[in-house]
Amino acid sequence: MCGRYAFLLPPEAMIALFKVLNEVDYPPRYNITPTQPIIAIVERQGRRTAELFRWGLVPGWVKDPREFSLLINARAETMADKPSFRDAVRNSRCVVPATGYFEWMKGTDGVRRPYYITSNETETMAFAGLYSTWAGPNGEEVDTVCIVTVDPNLEISGVYDRMPAILRGQAAIDGWLNTRDVDIRGAVGLAVSPPQGTMTYHPVGKAVGRADAEGPELIAPLTAEQAAEEAQSARPRKKAAGGSQLDLFG
Template identity: 55%
Template sequence: MCGRYASTLPPETMRELYKLLNNVEIVPRYNIAPTQPIVAIWEAAGRREAHFARWGLVPGWVKDPRDFPLLVNARAESMADKPAFRDPLKHGRCLVPASGYYEWHTGPDKQKRPYYITRQDGAPLALAGLYATWSGPNGEEVDSVATITVAANAQLAAIHHRMPAILLSEAEQDAWLNVRDVRAREAVQMALPLADGVLKFHPVSTRVNAARDDDPGLIAALAAAEKTPAGTGGQMSLF
């Protein structure tokens, strides 16, 4: 799953990169966790804009969000069949801009060690997501998002068996957001693992385990003497 990520893009860079029609006031974040507000991009009424939304999708048909499980991730293989994700897949596809994300590898000693995963070329990640708007009995509205996961490629499987669905090209991102012309069954085919070598990774401090910690030191690599997952041959260039 993808349960923590960083997003450090300046607002003006995000606007230009994703062709946004609005400005969004954001600050660099290094440890974004479920239930927190995140920035997500979607198109509505012909406008592509960035919005703040809760990370943890709540479908519009839910009566009381307090009684509904936290849906942080949607599995690409089953999202077209799940009641919570079927409608968002048709009408509520979004992008979640990220600089990188964290994953935990469980070693032979059963200890979980965090890794920071990002693009080899240093470019941002556009995570594929789904959004929904829940309307409360008093007229309140809450936008919420789930990020999509796929089976990990061979390179990343050394850390975890799942990875986020990441849309690399502008054409892929445009098609994902185009809910008017690109149907759900076509969108499902876009949620695929990346090829090996596109991403890289390095071990980071276990301070990332605590959502209260949020600073640049969290994405810094630990000393080279730290152990790497079995099967990587010591290579520190996964995601």
């Protein structure tokens, strides 16, 4: 699962790296969470643009999004067969650029904490994504997106059992976005785990767990002092003596 990520690429660099035809005014973000607006790159009739989408895909056939599960990820192995994703796999594939992402894991000290995961190959990763436009009964439209996930490679398997599908190289990005010439089978073949040795990670502070947290300190490696403080706060507290009333109402 990929439920938090960071995106630090300047707008002008987006044009050079992903060959889009426009700029999107989007500040550096260190803690992007589901339901927030995110940048995704789409290609329509040969024109590649960067656009804002709501993270959490809602298929067009959904009547009421409030009664529909929030789909922030799609499993690559089953996306072509699932009603929620199969139309998007065929017609509405996109790229979600990211600098790094977060997963939680229990450390050697027994404390469960977040880890920040990045690529050894590039400063900006291209996550495979799917998008859909939901149209409401009153004419409102919401562009929504999810991130495709795959089995982890060797180094990430020690952190979590899923990871984003990373499109490595311009040919993979071009193929994923080209829904006219690359069919479902070809697209599924592009959504694969990166090779061993291409990813790295380090523990970070628990502040990233707050949806309102933001700033470069969220991706900074955890210091020994921070780790000790978190381990101390994670220890179970002893119940106060004095009987059940004190335990219940204290």
